[in-house]
Amino acid sequence: MIYLDNNATTPLAAGVIRVMEKCLRENFGNPSSGHPPGRNARKAVERAREQVARLIGASPKEIIFTSGGTEANNMAIFGAAKRFKAGHIITSCIEHPAVLKPLKYLERTGFTVTYIPVNKYGIADPASVVRNIRTNTILVTIMHSNNETGALQPVEKIGRSSRERGILFHTDAAQSVGKIPVNVNKLRVDFLTVVSHKFYGPKGVGALYLRHGVELAPILYGASHEKGLRPGTENVCSIAGMGKAAEIAQKELKERVRNMRGLSRMLFDKLRGNIPGIRLNSHPSKRLPNTLNISFPGVIGSVLLDKLKHDIAASTGSACHEGRHTPSPVLKAMGLSDEDALSAVRLSLGRDTTEREIKRAAKAIVKAYHDLRLKT
Ligand SMILES: Cc1ncc(COP(=O)(O)O)c(C=O)c1O
Numbered sequence: 001m002i003y004l005d006n007n008a009t010t011p012l013a014a015g016v017i018r019v020m021e022k023c024l025r026e027n028f029g030n031p032s033s034g035h036p037p038g039r040n041a042r043k044a045v046e047r048a049r050e051q052v053a054r055l056i057g058a059s060p061k062e063i064i065f066t067s068g069g070t071e072a073n074n075m076a077i078f079g080a081a082k083r084f085k086a087g088h089i090i091t092s093c094i095e096h097p098a099v100l101k102p103l104k105y106l107e108r109t110g111f112t113v114t115y116i117p118v119n120k121y122g123i124a125d126p127a128s129v130v131r132n133i134r135t136n137t138i139l140v141t142i143m144h145s146n147n148e149t150g151a152l153q154p155v156e157k158i159g160r161s162s163r164e165r166g167i168l169f170h171t172d173a174a175q176s177v178g179k180i181p182v183n184v185n186k187l188r189v190d191f192l193t194v195v196s197h198k199f200y201g202p203k204g205v206g207a208l209y210l211r212h213g214v215e216l217a218p219i220l221y222g223a224s225h226e227k228g229l230r231p232g233t234e235n236v237c238s239i240a241g242m243g244k245a246a247e248i249a250q251k252e253l254k255e256r257v258r259n260m261r262g263l264s265r266m267l268f269d270k271l272r273g274n275i276p277g278i279r280l281n282s283h284p285s286k287r288l289p290n291t292l293n294i295s296f297p298g299v300i301g302s303v304l305l306d307k308l309k310h311d312i313a314a315s316t317g318s319a320c321h322e323g324r325h326t327p328s329p330v331l332k333a334m335g336l337s338d339e340d341a342l343s344a345v346r347l348s349l350g351r352d353t354t355e356r357e358i359k360r361a362a363k364a365i366v367k368a369y370h371d372l373r374l375k376t
Pocket residue numbers: 007008067068069070071096098143145146147172174175195204206320
């Protein structure tokens with residue numbers, strides 16, 4: 001089985017397993033306790049905070065651990081909304097449901113939301129964000145890269161214009177962290193979402209970067225953990241695993257980019273050479289190095305994947321919407337017809353993908369495609 005669904009999730013890195021195993025066996029203390037077992041657990045959490053902070057160019061004090069990307073996004077959006085009580089929010093129409101659904105809820109409670117469109121490459125125009133800023137705009141939330149297409153959004157430019165106008169800026173960097181360099185200062189973000197299981201760390205843990213000095217109202221109430229924003233005893237061993245994954249990502253980042261870019265190019269070239277009319281649904285270069293969202297003319301993406309189910313694990317649209325045979329709203333927003341959107345498959349490579357796998361995957365996809373076309 002060739003695993004090409006690394007945007008859905010990634011396997012744990014060996015170093016992460018080692019850290020977590022040791023932690024699960026030895027580090028049972030409550031990080032809030034003052035005795036040695038407690039202090040050891042606290043050490044593990046604080047070490048991870050430093051490792052995660054280093055990966056995104058933040059200070060450890062600016063990292064709030066959460067249960068994942070969904071919670072980090074909710075924390076930023078509802079936290080900002082609660083702080084301001086009313087106002088206008090700008091987002092893009094290709095955000096993950098973990099951003100769109102909180103915003104839909106806020107609309108029902110009196111906030112107004114502007115959804116910025118994207119071009120044919122799936123990229124939002126920073127000028128359109130500026131044009132839509134109002135006197136009561138309280139928050140801009142635009143993802144760093146899209147989970148389905150890998151399209152990189154002009155977050156740095158949007159960060160600059162939001163900062164100039166004193167508007168809070170959040171970016172969901174779930175898909176970018178660990179795949180490409182991400183630096184919170186370069187991006188001028190106030191909040192940034194990090195998801196451990198997208199970069200070889202455990203599931204059910206993530207972080208929100210919260211710029212020093214920026215206030216956020218809590219959405220959970222309890223004790224004073226994580227600056228009072230995420231009360232509840234820390235998920236110590238998952239946090240430790242996430243920290244280790246961040247450390248490994250930082251060491252491997254350049255090599256990851258080079259390998260994944262080379263292999264995804266090879267895969268696309270092999271497919272393009274053997275299947276006339278395939279279409280890359282993203283920007284040719286402004287996209288994650290590992291992501292290929294491809295429309296295969298004349299077939300249904302999910303049918304193609306079903307035919308490949310013994311050879312390749314991949315997905316149509318994003319894994320979160322799996323099982324739904326409606327065209328992806330992200331691809332529709334890019335102007336694709338229903339037919340082209342339904343024929344799309346997302347192939348997302350990982351740090352462990354090999355050239356041999358790519359050659360085998362290309363062969364299998366080409367064969368499955370032509371078999372299906374013969375039947376129709
Ligand atoms: C862009 C993006 N944001 C948020 C999330 C949600 O992360 P989690 O499943 O860890 O809550 C995902 C996961 O697929 C994602 O791709």
